[in-house]
Amino acid sequence: MGHTIKVTVNGVTHEATVEPRMLLVQFLREVLMLTGTHIGCDTSQCGACTVLVDGVATKSCTMFAVQADGREITTIEGLAANGDLHPLQKAFWEEHGLQCGFCTPGVIISSYDFLKRNPNPTEEEIRHALEGNYCRCTGYQNIVKAVKKAAQSM
Amino acid sequence: MANYIGSSLKRKEDRRFITGKGTYTDDIVLPNMTYAYIVRSPHAHARIKAIHADKALAHPGVVAVFTGKDLQDDGVNPLPTGWQITDSMIEPPHPVVAVDRVRYVGNPVAVVIANSRAAAKDAAELVEVDYEILPAVVDATRAIEKGAPTVHDEAPDNISFTWELGDKAATDDALSKAAHITRLEIVNQRLIPNAMEPRSAIGDYHPARDELTLYTSSQNPHLIRLLMCAFVLGIPEHKVRVVSPDVGGGFGSKIFHYPEEVIVSWASRKLGRPVKWTAERSESFLTDAHGRDHYTVAEMGIDKDGTILALRVNTIANLGAYLSTFAGGIPTWLYGTLLAGQYKYPHIYVQTKGVFTHTTPVDAYRGAGRPEATFVVERLMDTAARELGMDPAELRRKNFIPADAFPYETPVVLTYDSGNYEASLEKAMQIIDYQKWRDEQAKARNQGRLIGIGLSCYIEACGIAPSKVAGAIGVRAGLYEGASIRVHPTGQVTVYTGSHSHGQGHETTFAQIVADGLGVSPENVEVVHGDTAQIPFGMGTYGSRSLAVGGSAIWRAVEKIREKAKKIAAHKLEASEDDIVFEDGKWVVKGTDRALTLGEIALTAYVPHDYPEGLEPGLEENSFYDPANFTFPFGTHIAVVEIDPDTGKVQILRYVAVDDVGNVINPMIVDGQVHGGLAQGIGQALWEGAVYDENGQLLTGSMMDYAIPKADDLPHFEVDRTVTPCPHNPLGVKGAGETGTIASTVCIVNAVVDAVSHLGIKDIPMPLTPERVWRAIHGK
Amino acid sequence: MIPNNFEYIRANSVQEALQLLSQKGDGARLLAGGHSLIPAMKLRLNAPETVIDISGIQDLASIHRDGGRLHIGALVTHRTVETSDEVKSSCPVLSEAAALIGDPLVRNRGTIGGSLAHCDPAADYPALTLCLDAEIEATGPSGSRTIAADDFFVGMFETALQPGEMITRVTFPVLTRGTGAAYEKFSHPASRFAVVGVAAMVTLDGSGNCSSVRVAITGAGPSVFRATKVEQALTGKAPDEQAISDATQDVADPADLMSDISASAEYRAHLCSVLSRRALQRAVQAARG
16 A cells, blocks of 8 residues: 655655555654644645645645655745745744744745745735635734745845 | 833744744654544434444554543543532533533544554544434524423523623613613624644653643643543642643633543553544534624613613523533623723623533633623614714713723722723724714715724723632632742743743743843743643633733742842842842942842852851742732724625725733734734624534534635734723733734624615624625615 | 545556546546545545546646647646736636636646536636636547537536546637636635636627627536526627626526525625626726727
């Protein structure tokens, strides 16, 4: 039943044997112990599990680990380079863009993908871009501010 | 010396969250861990005839299958409720796992424990339960009708309690004489909290030490330990450690002692292995305690000149199938006592019936009773103003408790500590440019556009609570808070607090208080929370109590440290104690430049070679702070909305919140709390609402169906403040966690109704979905 | 959250996928973007024995224009349709509609072929496909056939695809001068599926009258449908505001529509009228260039 996959996560290549039904998020959390990627729902709505798959923001709960074979994954743990926080991480910190922190990794990864495509967004565009990421703490206001700030410094 | 109190210090806790290094309960993996999956009732009401677990037990990887009977036979007691509302309150047993009857969809029926999550889930599907399906009742108003299905044999009419407060005779009399009565029938719909982190618990029992550690996503680990040890499992508290690590939001839903905490603890003791359970979101929908769910008839009597004379309120509160931890207190003491709002009307009478139904238990959800009360009062104010032909701001102003009347005793037993209601109303009106919008509204109407302006002047009682008062109103606990401060020999400080942060930023706010209090940098203050093994005792975080009660406890400990430090400083500086003052973060000999820092004093305390006679070495103090009163934040929110007449869709054009939460330690964090509260309150007004079918099936059981506000649903909030310090706690703070939720729901509803009132519409039930608004507009 | 177990096979070509489909029979499902299949599997509402992963078949992931036809491979994601310059210039309404599907993360992986094959009654693409008179290319063991959109949507989650067939591409007309189209969507606040979505396409003749009108509605009924009454009422007429308003008074009969907790049939019928009017107005505007 097991499939052997080779996945590069945050620059490190891992080989593992997984059941086909194992979701990518479970692989990251339970096999690689990268628990920064969270599971907030079971209907592919909340976006807490968002990671980059070959650079594209993806709900890792809606992809099987076997599908990640040969791909490059970036999780929240891989965003800071050499210990320097990514501008998005800094901006979320400075603008109080998080409270409980549970949705935060997914929101940051989604925003990363978004800013790559739209480096100079309006508030309205940011709000639309975050449609796939739920936050129950912040009312989104400071998240929007943080994304805007990050855009300016990226 | 920097003044950290009052500054928007960036949060100390954030580095771990933004780098993915937080530790939430499900992130914890222990050696030899097993996984529990809970078989839940698919029926709202049924008798369990038999449970067949053989196939599940035979499934590869399965370690054990337990039923309610296994727990019962092993002496596991039912879950307790912590609030006795009346002497005659009916309190039926709440088994951890159902034994013979299930009473809501999601009620635990059996537990499968396996070596992996997948095996546990696969095997759970093999557990066969024979049910005899019984008729169910989901609506509280239906449940008290004759002939309705009975939830518990102990309460044949489904009523747990009938509670009342206020002078009924005087209220009836005033209403009978009033020139005008404004009457509303209100449904405050049921909400599902949906903290982003699904609940999770791990029981970890070490047989050789006979010690149990429970990791749980809880807002109050000490309370869970107390309830589980003393009431449910009957095990000694000193052998149990409860850890609430990083917790991904609570909003009330993680206050309560849940069955799963008992299940993993008990099962771990049985199996001698760690047992983890984590809710899937579908389970969260079914089993996290829900909020609100009131049906209310409210009448306000008003004199010809707009003076309000009396308020009479009758509420039927749906409690769900069992009494959750604080269930009874929410629709009674936390609700009825707030019905005076910001106003000086002399007579109030409120009656609440707490009713069992075949639904998920209902308990505190952000605001807990106070949003429901504010909704009643402020809907009545807007409606009354319209009926009397007065501006809604004017009617409110006329009836405000004046700023010079504090402390003010209401007809419903509270004594408001301080307030200035006129000031917050004025400020909000000025920011939004109230008159301009009234003009705009008139113009819009002529063009067939629908613009509405809604006000909400709210009062909140938080910082619960003086223990004596808690006792008098039936809370089976004191509601003080504990704190401990340990100054290390090199002058760094560890603060242990009984409050728990699950997003509120205590690690920063509390560090700011201690930094100013002891003259150190916040960098050198570590705040520890959420671990019963480290913290003396704590009542936890709910009811916006962390800063007012927990922060005050920390301040008391700071004062004790300062007292001792003063003695040491006097000795070292060869001065009299009376001449030592704490200035600019140092202990100074008055009028000189001779001074010692905390670090110097601490080193002396731990290396006491040259030390005051008779003084104990070390620098560590405990405090338990029991508040003198509740605190009473207040404010005015104003919303402007526009409705699409074609579709009924509501758009928020502006939202202004002026809150008064007393002194503010960290303005950035307070603003953030307000934003989040607004989102949840607006969510209730426009989108959120649990819907059951008549058989008790939850139709809004996923994020596909239950609409949590998203980024593009919400406007940019304009948040401002007035500051009226709390006079009875050392920090002058009131609490900021719930104001947004309390004020905003009714504010939006008032605005929407205002937009369509010229069409003869008096009310629209929540949530104000486009269809409901469209129906109202078109009389459908 | 944890699906039932299944056999996973990756197909590297259409041929391979078809062979596997015929070999594995009823218990097999194709996996493209996964945004319909995987959520259903996580809730164990769908438990295929075999999942054939076609997401890597490069041949199905391209967009190209061939004269007056715009061919979109079955595996083209919503994101690509949303952002493709070719789609924006050839058939802009498709980009506009794709940008309204689900949320950005869903659009990053969800595919046009997957959406059409799944045929959710509230999905957006069925309305566009039907309105634009697109053709669906289905490939099976005996080769490819073209199915007109009018024949493709059979019912709720039901299409004209035969067992063993898969969608390989969808062909849309290139909208030229005189033809305009628009999509109006009223989203469910939680799922962001269409409570009602209306796609309209109008072609104007030399005198500015409608020579052809197509209106397709999703979300409202058990399956996407054409608002034929509206189409007939406007064909041959000058599409001024009044004519559009008159034509869209009674677009759908509530008796034919769905009623659920998110909207009653009566409200859906009303939205059909409102959104048809808005979509037609914008389509006419676009047609006038």
